[in-house]
Amino acid sequence: MAFESNVLKTETSNEKQIMKLKVLISLLVIVPSCKNDDDNLQTKINGQYVGIFERDGNKSNVTLTFNNGNWIGESETVKFPALCNGTFTNSGNVINFENACIWTAEFDWTLILGGEWHYNLHGNSLIITKTNGDKYNLTKQ
Numbered sequence: 001m002a003f004e005s006n007v008l009k010t011e012t013s014n015e016k017q018i019m020k021l022k023v024l025i026s027l028l029v030i031v032p033s034c035k036n037d038d039d040n041l042q043t044k045i046n047g048q049y050v051g052i053f054e055r056d057g058n059k060s061n062v063t064l065t066f067n068n069g070n071w072i073g074e075s076e077t078v079k080f081p082a083l084c085n086g087t088f089t090n091s092g093n094v095i096n097f098e099n100a101c102i103w104t105a106e107f108d109w110t111l112i113l114g115g116e117w118h119y120n121l122h123g124n125s126l127i128i129t130k131t132n133g134d135k136y137n138l139t140k141q
Contacts, residue, residue: 043068049126051138053081055111064138071097073113081134082112095119095128110134 048065053075061076062083073083084101099114110132120127124140 049138
């Protein structure tokens with residue numbers, strides 16, 4: 001009887017080990033496929049966008065190009081908005097811009113693309129808004 005009991009314990013122990021191994025393999029297969037969309041924004045957003053910047057009813061044509069966490073921009077109206085180049089990061093629907101350029105003091109520095117903005121990316125449409133009401137309405141080219 002003792003021999004049979006030990007055999008059963010060994011089989012049960014082996015079955016538990018096999019089950020643990022199956023669970024571990026399943027997790028290794030499933031977890032990498034659960035990527036967060038936040039992690040992919042920097043590649044999803046890559047490309048050149050043209051559109052309009054708007055503040056308080058005033059508008060200007062703009063071009064913004066995104067490339068793997070870097071951005072560069074131009075505005076039809078000088079310093080409205082103040083675009084140059086820099087980097088960006090994101091979390092959720094928030095995008096944070098760092099502007100790498102040096103600016104002179106003769107204009108409203110709140111027009112410099114920098115800091116925290118909210119974004120909405122659907123297909124070729126990218127809308128970027130700031131809490132003060134500033135808005136970029138852009139289309140990917």
